[in-house]
Amino acid sequence: IGLILGTISGFFGGIFDDIMNWVITTIDSIPALYLLILFSTVFEPSAETLILVVALISWTGPMRLVRGQMLSLRENDYVLAAKAMGANSFRIMFVHILPNLLSIAIIAMALSIANLILVESALSYLGLGVQPPQATWGKIIAEHKVYIITGKAYLAILPGVAIITMVLAFVLVGNGLRDSLDAKAVDDMPTV
Secondary structure, rough: OOHHHHHHHHHHOHHHHHHHEEEHHHHHHHHHHHHHHHHHHHHHHHHHHHHHHHHHHHHHHHHHHHHHHHHOOOOOOOHHHHHHHOOOOOOOOOOOOOHHHHHHHHHHHHHHHHHHHHHHEEEEEEEEOOOOOOOHHHHHHHHHHHHHHOOOOHHHHHHHHHHHOOOOOOOOHHHHHHHHHHHHHHHHHOOO
8 A cells, every 4th residue: 555655646746645645644643552452442353353454554654655765766867768758657657666666665564564563462462452262472472471470481481582583584584675676785785
């Protein structure tokens, strides 16, 4: 959602860009965890509800990044050349500019996934996330936190380590993919 809306908003600008900025500012002004808690209490907490709510509020960050990059890229010479050759706007956006946006979009999505793992774990820990019999790391930590005192702390620590490992993996894979796709970053690397 963020990639497509950011591409269109940054390329065309105008009233659509103003409306999208207003929507993003409005959504971002309300803390995401409060919105998720609100939806979890109003609707039945299930995996489908959680996915829907998270999808509705997590697209704003990637859209801002893609929009900003699009505002920069639309002024390049190859875009002017494509316009001079008669390419329509959608071809310019999705064939000429979008490949140059992939590196920032990938890192934004990887960071969003990592953030969503943390949010889901927090909601499950609070008892507002996915309900049993479905297991989540946050629910496992919440159920086993009483064992920390009795000497079986590993029952609560291991799911926490799994969360940290998964989040770190998404961040590192996103950074690696960004570096491999971004030709400028590869050219700037020092040679040994």
